[in-house]
Amino acid sequence: MPRYIVERTFGEGLHIPVDAAGAQICLTVVDRNADEGVTWVHSYVSDDKSKTFCVYDAPSPEAIRKTAGKNSLPVDSITQVSVLDPYFYR
Amino acid sequence: MARALVDAHKKGVLLERSEQLAVLAEQLEAVTTQKAGRLVLVGGEAGVGKTALVRHFADSQPGARVLIGACDPLFTPRPLGPLLDVAQATQGEFLDLVLAGRRPHEITAALTKELRRRPATVILEDLQWADEATLDVLRLLGHRLDDVAALVVVTYRDDELDRSHPLRLLLGELRTETTVRVKLSRLSAAAVNELARPSGMDGEELYRQTGGNPFFVTEVLAAGPADIPHSVRDAVLARAGRVSPEARTLLDAVATVPPRAELWMLESLAPNEFGRLDECIASGMLLADGSGVAFRHELARIAVAETVSPDRALALNRRALVILSQPPRGAADLARLAHHAEAAHDAGAVLRFAPAAGARASALGAHREAAAQYARALAYSEGMPAKKLAELLQHHSHECFLIDRFDPAIASEKRALGIYREAADRTKEGDSLQRLSHLQRCGGRSREADESIHAAIDILETQPESRELCLAYAGMAMVCMNADDTDGTFKYGAMAMSLAERFGDTESLVHVLNTVGTMEMLTGDLRVGREKLERSLELAMEGEFDEHVGRAYLNLADVMVKLRIYEGFDEMIERGLDYCTGRGLDLWRLYLHDSRAEAQMQQGHFTEAVQTADLVLRNQETYLPRFLALVVVGRVRARRGDPEVWRLLDEARSIAIADNELQLLGVVSAARAEAAWLEGRLEAVRDETEDAFARALRLKARNYTGELAVWRRRAGIEDGDLPIEVPAQWAAELEGDHVRAGRIWTELGCPYDAALALSGSDEEASLRDSLAELQRLGARAAAALVARRLRELGARGLPRGPRESTRENAFLLTQRETEVLELIAKGLRDADIAERLFLSEKTVNHHVSSILRKLEVSTRTQAAAQLR
Numbered sequence: 001m002p003r004y005i006v007e008r009t010f011g012e013g014l015h016i017p018v019d020a021a022g023a024q025i026c027l028t029v030v031d032r033n034a035d036e037g038v039t040w041v042h043s044y045v046s047d048d049k050s051k052t053f054c055v056y057d058a059p060s061p062e063a064i065r066k067t068a069g070k071n072s073l074p075v076d077s078i079t080q081v082s083v084l085d086p087y088f089y090r
Numbered sequence: 091m092a093r094a095l096v097d098a099h100k101k102g103v104l105l106e107r108s109e110q111l112a113v114l115a116e117q118l119e120a121v122t123t124q125k126a127g128r129l130v131l132v133g134g135e136a137g138v139g140k141t142a143l144v145r146h147f148a149d150s151q152p153g154a155r156v157l158i159g160a161c162d163p164l165f166t167p168r169p170l171g172p173l174l175d176v177a178q179a180t181q182g183e184f185l186d187l188v189l190a191g192r193r194p195h196e197i198t199a200a201l202t203k204e205l206r207r208r209p210a211t212v213i214l215e216d217l218q219w220a221d222e223a224t225l226d227v228l229r230l231l232g233h234r235l236d237d238v239a240a241l242v243v244v245t246y247r248d249d250e251l252d253r254s255h256p257l258r259l260l261l262g263e264l265r266t267e268t269t270v271r272v273k274l275s276r277l278s279a280a281a282v283n284e285l286a287r288p289s290g291m292d293g294e295e296l297y298r299q300t301g302g303n304p305f306f307v308t309e310v311l312a313a314g315p316a317d318i319p320h321s322v323r324d325a326v327l328a329r330a331g332r333v334s335p336e337a338r339t340l341l342d343a344v345a346t347v348p349p350r351a352e353l354w355m356l357e358s359l360a361p362n363e364f365g366r367l368d369e370c371i372a373s374g375m376l377l378a379d380g381s382g383v384a385f386r387h388e389l390a391r392i393a394v395a396e397t398v399s400p401d402r403a404l405a406l407n408r409r410a411l412v413i414l415s416q417p418p419r420g421a422a423d424l425a426r427l428a429h430h431a432e433a434a435h436d437a438g439a440v441l442r443f444a445p446a447a448g449a450r451a452s453a454l455g456a457h458r459e460a461a462a463q464y465a466r467a468l469a470y471s472e473g474m475p476a477k478k479l480a481e482l483l484q485h486h487s488h489e490c491f492l493i494d495r496f497d498p499a500i501a502s503e504k505r506a507l508g509i510y511r512e513a514a515d516r517t518k519e520g521d522s523l524q525r526l527s528h529l530q531r532c533g534g535r536s537r538e539a540d541e542s543i544h545a546a547i548d549i550l551e552t553q554p555e556s557r558e559l560c561l562a563y564a565g566m567a568m569v570c571m572n573a574d575d576t577d578g579t580f581k582y583g584a585m586a587m588s589l590a591e592r593f594g595d596t597e598s599l600v601h602v603l604n605t606v607g608t609m610e611m612l613t614g615d616l617r618v619g620r621e622k623l624e625r626s627l628e629l630a631m632e633g634e635f636d637e638h639v640g641r642a643y644l645n646l647a648d649v650m651v652k653l654r655i656y657e658g659f660d661e662m663i664e665r666g667l668d669y670c671t672g673r674g675l676d677l678w679r680l681y682l683h684d685s686r687a688e689a690q691m692q693q694g695h696f697t698e699a700v701q702t703a704d705l706v707l708r709n710q711e712t713y714l715p716r717f718l719a720l721v722v723v724g725r726v727r728a729r730r731g732d733p734e735v736w737r738l739l740d741e742a743r744s745i746a747i748a749d750n751e752l753q754l755l756g757v758v759s760a761a762r763a764e765a766a767w768l769e770g771r772l773e774a775v776r777d778e779t780e781d782a783f784a785r786a787l788r789l790k791a792r793n794y795t796g797e798l799a800v801w802r803r804r805a806g807i808e809d810g811d812l813p814i815e816v817p818a819q820w821a822a823e824l825e826g827d828h829v830r831a832g833r834i835w836t837e838l839g840c841p842y843d844a845a846l847a848l849s850g851s852d853e854e855a856s857l858r859d860s861l862a863e864l865q866r867l868g869a870r871a872a873a874a875l876v877a878r879r880l881r882e883l884g885a886r887g888l889p890r891g892p893r894e895s896t897r898e899n900a901f902l903l904t905q906r907e908t909e910v911l912e913l914i915a916k917g918l919r920d921a922d923i924a925e926r927l928f929l930s931e932k933t934v935n936h937h938v939s940s941i942l943r944k945l946e947v948s949t950r951t952q953a954a955a956q957l958r
Contacts, residue, residue: 004733012906015928061732062700062723069697072908077870080733 003041003083006054006064007076013049032070036063104146105281107139110272114147117270118211118241127235127268131261133248134274137305137322137389140245143274144213147243155210161219162349163388166447166463168425169223169456171349172214173197180204189420193455194226195672201231205240216388217246217257222493223456225260226671233668235268248273254710256458262708276302285311291318305387312374326393333373337366341375345395346406347430350384358413359406407434424450428463437470444470445482452489455674461489465498480509484522487529492637494677494712496533503529520550521558524565531569532677534714534749543569557598560589564601571605574752574789579609600630600638608645612652612793619649640670640678647685651692652793654838659689680706680715687722694841694867696726717745717754721761728765729842731870735765755782756794763801768871775805787813796820804850823847829856842867849876854885865889910937915954 016022033040041055058064061078068075104111110132117128132140148156157179159172168174170188177185184200192200205212214220214228231242251258277285282302283293289311299318300306309325310318313332319325330341343360344351357364367383370376375390376383385391398406411430415422424447431439448463464486471479483506490499503526510518523546531539543566550559563586570578583606590598607622623646630638643666650659663686670679683705690699699722706712706719724738739762746754759782766774779798786794796816800823802809815821819838822831828851835844841863848860849872857880864873877888906927913923920938924931938950947953 002734017928061727061730061734062704065697065730065732066701078732 001057004056005079005081008052008074029071033067036067038063038067121241125239127238127240129269130243132245132272135249137303138274139304157210158213160215167221169221169451169454191454198227198230202238205238211241214244217244218250221456222458223454232264323393326390336363337369339363340366342398345391350382352382440470457489457492457674476509480506500529520546524562536749536751557593557595560598564598567605571609574791596633600626604642611649636673640675644681651688656839684718691722692840700726725761728768729869752785760797772805790814792816907941914950
């Protein structure tokens with residue numbers, strides 16, 4: 001399955017509390033993604049929490065947009081990526 | 091042991107299924123209170139207890155009306171098999187229609203009428219084996235649930251559906267508002283332990299060996315306390331090994347005649363052992379249902395059937411064939427006869443029953459099953475009289491064509507052609523060539539189609555004037571239309587029309603009216619063309635020329651999309667889809683999805699467009715219908731700035747090149763030019779458009795010429811004045827009047843095209859309008875180009891555009907506002923909301939006023955009501 005980086009901008013910052021409620025938010029997102037065969041691998045969040053760079057495995061860009069809509073998450077751009085490992089680069 | 095489990099069931103205990111039962115009860119409740127239908131899909135692996143679940147649910151509604159039907163595990167299932175079961179219970183008009191072999195749309199209408207008259211829960215089991223006609227009924231029923239207060243429950247093995255399984259394709263088309271999915275998993279170790287306890291068996295070991303598959307667990311417990319068998323099959327056979335040898339012989343006989351053995355049949359099939367039926371039922375291997383018996387589970391039937399020796403299986407199949415051909419009442423079941431004829435290797439019987447079963451399946455709209463029956467007959471056709479064989483081949487070819495399988499369709503027609511040629515039957519030869527041409531054209535082989543139709547006309551013109559010649563002229567007109575050859579279309583169209591009238595041949599007339607009407611509309615004669623198309627549609631419906639009805643809808647849709655006419659478009663597509671589904675016309679259904687996807691894209695509904703296109707693309711075995719779907723998804727990705735544009739547009743181009751018609755090359759060239767332009771690769775636009783543009787000019791095809799000329803102009807290519815007049819929206823831009831072009835596009839209902847036309851302007855105001863519109867549409871790639879131009883012109887303070895999540899929301903609420911609204915609906919005060927969301931109370935206050943303004947309401951209660 002292709003891998004993507006999805007860039008998102010949160011005008012008011014992304015605030016997911018680090019507690020049971022926060023975990024529940026994440027799991028809800030994961031569940032909704034599963035309907036479309038989308039896997040949220042993990043995200044990098046900017047220090048001011050206004051931008052995220054999310055790593056996804058998904059069948060297509062449309063599947064990512066669909067789950068973003070269901071989860072009310074913004075999408076700036078979707079880029080297909082592959083891994084470059086500097087220590088095993090030949 | 092087994093008793094314990096049976097007792098547990100009787101006591102109404104079903105382990106670890108309370109959640110699923112609650113969903114079923116909830117949906118039934120919703121049907122009763124809301125007076126609208128619901129569809130529940132119960133999925134799970136074989137033996138996981140789908141039947142147990144739905145039967146338990148049915149038993150828990152004493153007095154309620156429950157109608158149950160099951161699909162056959164036959165290689166080629168009986169068309170409408172499960173609905174026949176249902177009809178046996180309802181009797182009346184519905185039964186009459188199913189027995190008469192009516193088509194899916196009539197069956198669905200009768201079923202909905204029956205359900206309105208007397209509400210019921212309908213359970214359809216084992217849909218993974220369903221025939222095409224049954225799936226079409228379910229598809230139609232799924233779209234009518236708003237008007238039928240019925241609960242429909244279907245079960246299927248979700249792990250046996252590969253990507254292009256017909257059921258999977260159907261599941262993708264069901265409406266989400268009325269559909270609920272229920273998934274059954276295996277039992278937990280705790281549950282298996284609980285089941286094992288009364289037997290004294292090691293529950294942990296039982297769980298390890300069976301993995302918690304309920305059917306496996308039950309079989310092991312029933313087989314007794316010996317070592318736990320390693321497979322379901324061993325467990326079943328261990329249980330079967332506990333009955334007497336005579337009873338075991340009887341089990342073999344039942345296993346040979348799926349899906350179920352009627353008592354009258356079994357009595358003749360195993361006369362000496364028939365008396366042991368009670369023992370088989372008492373052992374739990376067979377279930378009795380009044381007039382017949384069946385294995386408790388298909389897994390058990392297969393396990394037993396596999397142990398029957400080949401010679402005994404042959405003998406049983408031969409006997410079954412004789413018995414089934416003389417049923418005590420009613421007509422013989424052709425699909426079952428064909429099945430046993432093949433299993434008995436009885437060529438004569440296969441040739442007698444399989445084509446008859448094929449004809450019946452075809453009449454029911456179950457074209458997939460019909461094609462399979464004809465193929466079955468062809469496998470036994472050695473030594474068949476040539477003329478008969480040619481007819482069989484043409485039947486096979488036609489059914490394959492109807493289900494979008496062109497390779498076998500063309501191969502069979504070519505064999506038929508060879509036979510007619512050898513027999514020097516010139517008229518049949520010409521007719522066969524005419525059919526072949528049609529198949530080749532629809533299969534994306536236009537060059538071959540061209541050759542075949544010329545050869546057909548050459549041959550038929552040497553013969554006395556015939557209906558076949560008329561069909562060939564009509565075919566030629568269609569070939570010309572598809573090649574955008576206006577003169578050829580009208581010339582051959584006129585010849586076909588005069589012959590059709592002379593012969594009074596409605597089918598040819600329908601065919602040619604369709605073609606000529608389409609061309610007239612495309613060349614600007616809207617009213618006259620549309621009249622011809624509508625007349626063709628009407629005549630085709632009257633005469634039940636299904637294929638031509640499908641084609642009429644398709645051509646109408648195609649013309650409307652090309653001319654950007656959207657008024658009444660959706661209604662027309664819905665009618666067309668309904669018609670094609672009701673008659674098993676898969677190919678045209680896919681094309682109609684294509685047209686709808688393109689229209690949605692043109693109107694700026696990108697999300698809907700890719701969803702519609704996906705209905706075509708998920709069908710992996712289709713070929714030509716993929717073309718437009720690929721273009722739509724590729725174009726939408728390019729417009730949104732999403733990745734993987736070129737893989738799709740490359741595949742579309744290779745289909746277009748193989749097909750070699752402007753109607754494909756023109757479309758894919760424009761799409762590729764747009765994608766290159768959006769990437770800023772202006773120099774690539776010339777290459778992408780050169781061939782198609784030259785061909786469009788040569789054929790004087792106004793639409794393609796206009797669109798391609800505009801793309802070339804946007805890339806800075808100067809083509810000078812065009813020798814032909816093109817539609818106004820393109821002409822305006824070519825004249826440099828971007829504002830007027832934008833206005834025409836807006837009037838046509840194409841906001842994206844309007845914004846692109848404006849994007850070529852030098853006026854800051856126009857560019858700002860263009861940018862705002864592109865941002866609204868989520869066309870990130872084009873918006874970036876326009877923003878850059880504006881910055882180059884020195885414009886400041888450009889909007890970044892609303893975010894994706896805002897656009898998905900009907901009221902344009904932001905994500906945060908949606909969260910706040912949800913909490914308001916829960917009755918929380920601002921202070922509570924602030925605490926919950928880690929915001930200040932003032933900020934929440936601000937959000938609330940914004941929500942009230944956007945929803946155009948004045949109180950929090952009214953706002954909360956919008957959520958429901």
